[in-house]
Amino acid sequence: MAERIERTITSLHHPIVKLVRALDRRKVRRAEGIFVAEGLKVIATGRDRGWVPRFLLMREDADAGDKKRMSAVLIAWAAECGVPCLALAEPAFAKVAARDNPQDLIAVFAQRWKPLPPAAPEEKGVWVVLEEVRDPGNLGTIVRTADAVGAKGVLLVGACCDPYSREAVRATMGSIFNVPLARMEQEAFRAWSAAWPGTVVGAAPAAGEDFRGHYREPVLLIMGGEGPGLSPALAETCTRLVRIPMTGSVDSLNLAIATAVMLYEIRREVLAP
Template sequence: MSGRTVTSLTNPTVKAVRALHQRKTRDETGLFVAEGLKNVTEGVETGHAPEILLYGRDAADHPLLQAAAQATHEAGGEVIEVTAEILAKVSRRDNPQAVVGVFPQVFTPLTALQPRLAKAWVALHRVRDPGNLGTIIRTADAAGCGGVVLVGECCDPYSVEAVRATMGSIFAVPIARAGEAEFAAWRRDWPGSVVGTLLSAEVDHRSADYVHPALILMGNEQQGLPPDMAGLCDVNVKIPMRGRADSLNLSVATGVMIYAAS
């Protein structure tokens, strides 16, 4: 497998990849880090070639790595063999993955989404936790949702933590971003139901009349849906709590709603 070998932690490429843990650097470069051969392979198989591919010697002979390296070369990217120490520094983990890819971020314009291509879609208002966001993207992929719309100031779907939680689905699910006013204007032409979740709602999530395509609008972890966002919904529903807990984790609640609506 052709490519160069790097052993120094001060190598400029290594430092550039490490810097992608910072949102400012990701925003400036439009790049992100995907760790692990599974994630990198998901990217390659969905048509996303790495700009930089780092790998440890132990992974060199794996056919999936060789396919990723070929895709990287064909796209004009760099393939670099690195030490375990470099992989640990790049991933900031004691037990790093043997393969790390650097990919371009992809955001789909809100106006380019085609609602009728899927039964269910997800919109998240000011989601704060990257683990929740990544898990929701993975669940949306598993359930065949059309995409995920991030409304207002949300955490970064291309942070290392969010990408880890997607388990490769970051490459498969269209992601759009919108301010509150832009989302409200776009929502007016939504051809199906817009459904929110509220603790104060009276309609059970299992008995709501979902008109496909259903757009599931979820609030953030601390405050849920604020009144202006709840007001954009055709119906607000509740997921019943049967124990002492008064609410579900956001990613779990979104998963429940995705399958109820689809």
């Protein structure tokens, strides 16, 4: 593998080290249009989905065994694609790796934002609309669930957290490479969704209709942010408002769990054996 590595970086002040550290800030990610993905499984998923990184970083003294062999495979693939592959000495690598459960391989990819689907799409399916989601772990988990049920994409409305943050990307477990992402402001969404030909459904605890039932496709599933839930403005765009019944002492579910419950009900007929 040594011949695949262009050079070893030892300086904590190397431009690559500074850049990757800076990508922990959203404004830098947005300005540069790139993001960090960590770990063999996540990077391999990106490769399998046709994503090619800008560069790869490897811990210089990575452990031997299966992980090192898999790293060698990924580095060989990246090198064949013309991607710079760099080893970092331990102090430098510690500066760019995640603090919790750091991985031996880091890749930096270009972000991909998709245009909105047509307001009257010809194909069936479900799109997930998230309004002002603030927790990156929830957002990443929802992207992963959307991938699991075969959703067409995730649309972020308003001041949502960044799906390309480290926390969100890690929570997707690689689904960041497979689920189209789009974004828009609330008023633009209201105008765009007005022509939607199928069901526009929102989840709200005070709704009278039970969530279990048939949903005419194509479906827009709108989920409000943690805490405030669905705003009145987006609730007005819904053709149906439904609730997930609960007993016991709780009056709400975690956003990622509630979204998963809704998605599996909407897709129940498609996913049935």
